[in-house]
Amino acid sequence: MNEDSIKANIVQWTKSNADFTDPSAQRHWASEEIFWGVFSIPEDDIDVIGDVNGLDVVELGCGTAYFSAWLAKRGARPVGVDPTPAQLATARRMQAETGIEFPLVEAAAESVPLPDASFDLALSEYGASLWADPEQWVREAARLLRPGGRLIFLTNSILVYLCAPDIGVTTEQLQRPLFGMGRIQWPGEVGIEYHLPHGRWIGLLRDNGFAIEALHELRAHEDAVDPGYYDFVTVEWGRKWPAEEIWVARKL
């Protein structure tokens, strides 16, 4: 296991939780709609997940677990998994405040203490998808899913990775090579991210027994605004190029 990136990311997200995800948890949990990404694209516009009523769902890297809460409101039975105790404490407080209760498990997505073939949907929204080692968490997702179950994850696009300067907002210039991309620690950051080119995502998913169902490259809509806390990209950029992408795969 990549103990160093797990540890670094717990430190990173303890800090980000104090800065942003804890103070914003109430607002996120209160939403009746499911939104994707920094430009808040409604699920109802892009129909990625479909009907989740009655599904067993595991969220890998749930943070404060607002996405799991959204799915619980639609009838899913979610389990939230995250390695950062501070974020899980926020999630527990929100569960007590809202009465929306579901299991929360403190674990890294690289090694999840839950049984094989026990979920219909494995989901990661800027969780494991960006902060866990893909070779390990995709294998775990495959293990956790029942045959026919789906894996859905949102992460940064390749173009953002290529065009983001070391520090600052995403540019229109290629800043680094695509070949060799993988693990990256941005200058001045504590956390460690994992980015793969599309060819390697497809290869990794296929190697773990998934069929590729869809890739959604997200476009900021006309009335979207610049992101607040996650200010790595502007809305003008996000209308021309995908800042984020969602993969959908099915376990065979």
Add this chain to the structure above:
Amino acid sequence: MKSADSVAANIAAWTRRNAEYTDPSAARAWASTELSWGKAGVPEAELDVLGDVSGLDIVELGCGTAFGTARLARLGARVVGVDPTPAQLETARRMQAETGIEFPLVEAPGEAVPLPDASFDLVISEHGAAAWADPERWLPEAYRLLRPGGRLVFLHTSPLAYCCFPAVGQITEQLQRPYFGLDAVVWPGDDGVEYQLTHAEWISLLRETGFLVERLIELQATESAVTHEYYNDVPVEWARQWPEEEIWVASKP
């Protein structure tokens, strides 16, 4: 852009390019037995895209002067070359007569191929239909031509490269045009019509057509690759850092 218009435009473009380059270079291209991919020159032995082709029925959509088809024939495949440009097929026929490597050549665009359903194990396109035919029409044709279990392999310019080309001139390290809305592109001063989709759209169209997505290989120019003598708008230094070309592999269930 209607497909019929792009077929006519691309026949004109490739008649011109054949006179300039693909005809004069045909003898050299046919003489080579090397199987490698794209301008990047990545050896098939390294990527293992095709596997053993001996005994397979293979159709190449947009075969041009059919040098790639000829290399597969040498490896024991039963090949058919399909291309809409009479001038390139004429060059291919001359090379067949010179080399004694004979196989059927069919004059047709990738959008409408006059060959029977379920008659091939492998459909291949290397900068052919994959770049110059309407994907909404040539992908269903590829699917129709394949037997169950057959594979589609195609190579074309990456959408990243598309985004980095200026209207005229060499590729840059700057995003020159939006990624959203890639489609039929006519470059200023050029006569052909190129088709390009986003990765999400390729996956969606392959799935809607009935294919399973098997692989996407983003090609990195090898250390020994050099900037192409004729298709010279991408310096090899660019292609060592970013994929200028990519190969999709899909299978028919």
